[in-house]
Amino acid sequence: MSLTELEFQGETTGSGPVQVIQGRSPWVLAWRRLRQDKVAVASLIVILLLALLAILAPVIAAWVGHPPNMPYTNQGLSSTGLPVAPSSTFFFGTDDLGRDLFIRVLYGAQVSLLVGFVSTLIGTVLGVAVGMMAGYFGGWIDTVLARSTDAVLAFPYVVLALALAVVFGPSLLEVIVVISFFSWAAIARVVRGQTLSIKEKEYIEAARSIGASPMRIMVLDILPNLIAPVLVLATLAIPTAIVFEATLSFLGVGVQPPTASWGNLLSQAQAFYQTSWWYLIFPTAFLLLTTLAFNLLGDGVRDALDPRTERLFAAQRKRGRARSKGAKPAATVEGAS
Amino acid sequence: MTSPQAATPAAAPPGEDDVLVRVENLVKYFPIRGPGLLARTVGHVQAVDGVSLELRRGQTLGLVGETGSGKTTLARCIAGLIPITSGRVIFDGHDIAGLSRRAMRPYRRDIQMIFQDPYGSLNPRRRVGSIIGDPFAVHHTASGAARKRAIQELMERVGLNPEHYNRFPAEFSGGQRQRIGLARALALRPKLIIADEPVSALDVSIQAQILNLLADLQNDFGLTYLFIAHDLEVVRHVSNQVTVMYLGRICEQGPKDPVYEKPRHPYTAALLSAAPAADPDAAAARQRIILTGDIPSPINPPSGCRFHPRCPKAQDLCHEQDPPLETKPGDAPEHQTACHFPVQPGEDLTTTSTIAAADASAGTGGEGSSLTGGAA
Numbered sequence: 001m002s003l004t005e006l007e008f009q010g011e012t013t014g015s016g017p018v019q020v021i022q023g024r025s026p027w028v029l030a031w032r033r034l035r036q037d038k039v040a041v042a043s044l045i046v047i048l049l050l051a052l053l054a055i056l057a058p059v060i061a062a063w064v065g066h067p068p069n070m071p072y073t074n075q076g077l078s079s080t081g082l083p084v085a086p087s088s089t090f091f092f093g094t095d096d097l098g099r100d101l102f103i104r105v106l107y108g109a110q111v112s113l114l115v116g117f118v119s120t121l122i123g124t125v126l127g128v129a130v131g132m133m134a135g136y137f138g139g140w141i142d143t144v145l146a147r148s149t150d151a152v153l154a155f156p157y158v159v160l161a162l163a164l165a166v167v168f169g170p171s172l173l174e175v176i177v178v179i180s181f182f183s184w185a186a187i188a189r190v191v192r193g194q195t196l197s198i199k200e201k202e203y204i205e206a207a208r209s210i211g212a213s214p215m216r217i218m219v220l221d222i223l224p225n226l227i228a229p230v231l232v233l234a235t236l237a238i239p240t241a242i243v244f245e246a247t248l249s250f251l252g253v254g255v256q257p258p259t260a261s262w263g264n265l266l267s268q269a270q271a272f273y274q275t276s277w278w279y280l281i282f283p284t285a286f287l288l289l290t291t292l293a294f295n296l297l298g299d300g301v302r303d304a305l306d307p308r309t310e311r312l313f314a315a316q317r318k319r320g321r322a323r324s325k326g327a328k329p330a331a332t333v334e335g336a337s
Numbered sequence: 338m339t340s341p342q343a344a345t346p347a348a349a350p351p352g353e354d355d356v357l358v359r360v361e362n363l364v365k366y367f368p369i370r371g372p373g374l375l376a377r378t379v380g381h382v383q384a385v386d387g388v389s390l391e392l393r394r395g396q397t398l399g400l401v402g403e404t405g406s407g408k409t410t411l412a413r414c415i416a417g418l419i420p421i422t423s424g425r426v427i428f429d430g431h432d433i434a435g436l437s438r439r440a441m442r443p444y445r446r447d448i449q450m451i452f453q454d455p456y457g458s459l460n461p462r463r464r465v466g467s468i469i470g471d472p473f474a475v476h477h478t479a480s481g482a483a484r485k486r487a488i489q490e491l492m493e494r495v496g497l498n499p500e501h502y503n504r505f506p507a508e509f510s511g512g513q514r515q516r517i518g519l520a521r522a523l524a525l526r527p528k529l530i531i532a533d534e535p536v537s538a539l540d541v542s543i544q545a546q547i548l549n550l551l552a553d554l555q556n557d558f559g560l561t562y563l564f565i566a567h568d569l570e571v572v573r574h575v576s577n578q579v580t581v582m583y584l585g586r587i588c589e590q591g592p593k594d595p596v597y598e599k600p601r602h603p604y605t606a607a608l609l610s611a612a613p614a615a616d617p618d619a620a621a622a623r624q625r626i627i628l629t630g631d632i633p634s635p636i637n638p639p640s641g642c643r644f645h646p647r648c649p650k651a652q653d654l655c656h657e658q659d660p661p662l663e664t665k666p667g668d669a670p671e672h673q674t675a676c677h678f679p680v681q682p683g684e685d686l687t688t689t690s691t692i693a694a695a696d697a698s699a700g701t702g703g704e705g706s707s708l709t710g711g712a713a
Contacts, residue, residue, distance in 0.1 A: 205458075
């Protein structure tokens with residue numbers, strides 16, 4: 001072996017500067033493809049801008065000088081007590097209590113994005129863990145986990161949310177718990193299916209013949225092959241979670257006033273749609289734009305991660321498309337109500 | 338056709354120390370479950386049914402048989418990848434059948450596998466260095482710079498550019514990928530390498546390279562190979578011993594030359610007659626024995642001799658009694674055949690059979706090609 005080592009050194013030093021050959025990882029390639037996709041890039045910019053606005057909401061509120069829950073009874077309401085229209089003072093107009101709608105929409109974005117990201121993150125981690133264990137171990141573990149997944153998917157989630165709100169009292173935490181609880185199952189089901197097919201691959205057999213533990217195989221050999229579909233599912237789960245949060249808040253079992261959320265803004269605005277169009281339009285537009293941007297980004301991510309070798313992906317793609325179609329009308333229905 | 342292992346004394350009688358792996362009466366049935374949640378077992382696929390064989394140190398045992406004959410299942414049982422139904426697998430003096438994953442761990446270092454599909458056997462999401470280094474990581478034998486150096490030495494040894502350490506499997510050709518799989522198998526300096534059709538997915542020119550590499554490595558590291566293939570010429574090239582399987586059982590086994598030159602089992606004779614010959618004169622002179630029908634279902638195998646429904650020499654005794662695997666009169670002592678009516682040297686099987694004669698017109702080239710498999 002020392003001889004070959006010497007040969008190897010001789011070869012590399014002989015051929016001038018040592019050339020480092022670094023294969024392009026699938027992620028680098030996917031990122032390159034994503035950057036070519038104008039719609040996806042635009043969606044990403046919209047989402048980043050929105051996130052920036054949400055994070056900077058207190059700064060903007062301080063700069064404008066309008067705290068989110070401050071009623072401006074003199075400037076913010078007309079002589080008849082109705083909300084005032086958008087102006088240079090109130091960019092999006094005011095609400096029925098004379099509060100600055102622009103600031104409230106930004107604070108609502110905080111809630112929506114927080115709920116969207118956190119509950120998707122929890123749901124994804126849970127779903128991947130459950131799905132991977134069910135798929136890899138099979139047997140009774142699979143039976144128990146797969147049946148629980150089916151049970152969760154079959155659950156009427158609005159009913160459970162209403163019940164939980166009654167028991168624990170509606171709050172942001174309750175919203176996150178409910179949405180996480182309902183988002184892991186869909187991911188677990190897909191992950192289980194993928195794991196079932198991946199575990200039949202010869203490289204899993206090879207890992208087992210080396211003596212790798214099930215944990216090692218799941219983390220090092222299966223998980224990297226799951227990241228692509230899971231990333232797509234997660235990107236598409238975020239708008240679903242945002243709409244879900246809006247629905248819960250709209251129904252009054254989510255985030256409670258005076259904390260602003262797009263859902264409860266819409267709920268309050270519906271009484272004023274004849275007199276104050278801005279009250280309904282701005283929260284709706286933001287909700288629509290956000291869910292649309294996430295869905296389009298999800299499509300872009302899926303296309304970018306779709307290498308031709310991944311035959312499994314075809315089915316995945318159809319399912320994902322159906323899902324994103326389902327989410328978009330939900331947003332518009334929300335806005336129209 | 339020179340054997341690459343000419344240096345090892347193939348003719349010496351096997352002492353107990355000489356045997357690396359002894360498989361005794363290995364049985365593997367896969368249960369077939371009915372539909373539903375609490376499914377009952379409705380039957381068994383009798384993939385391997387009572388196989389005994391020996392692998393001698395430093396030698397190559399060629400395992401031949403049609404698709405569905407149980408070769409791969411046997412290999413996976415020996416490698417401890419699937420639990421066996423009954424029997425014993427004695428590796429280096431220890432019975433390793435039925436060991437738990439933890440108890441099996443020390444033996445994993447000694448038994449490694451090379452897989453058929455150079456595309457499926459490497460994780461597309463991992464870099465080559467990580468794939469080859471996996472055995473070191475799992476067995477904590479080397480880490481950091483030492484591991485990297487060991488990996489690059491292995492890559493060099495199997496004919497890969499060590500600078501390609503950071504590439505992904507997708508950036509390599511089929512032959513190169515098979516070399517990567519070989520490097521991974523060699524990482525722990527195993528005693529036994531089970532090669533499950535290692536070259537059947539490769540181009541013929543690449544096949545020769547890989548076979549020669551396997552032979553070189555065997556000489557350098559004193560490896561023992563269990564070489565599975567359906568290409569008879571490949572097996573002839575690499576093996577010292579040959580075992581022919583049919584429907585989960587051994588029908589003939591022995592040293593390479595007697596089995597190839599004087600096959601006693603009608604199935605072996607048929608396989609050999611169907612293999613393409615390099616010499617066109619020899620090919621023209623030879624009569625191909627055409628077997629009728631397909632390999633029967635291993636769920637419900639034929640009674641008696643499992644080959645009798647397709648055998649040109651089958652008689653009543655054949656479907657009543659299971660023939661024992663034994664040395665037939667006039668054969669070399671290690672040449673064993675499981676047949677009631679072994680083929681006599683010079684016997685012409687193409688005219689013996691009434692079944693074969695009746696179906697000779699119906700028998701198409703398809704039968705022959707199913708026997709030669711990938712060689713065609």
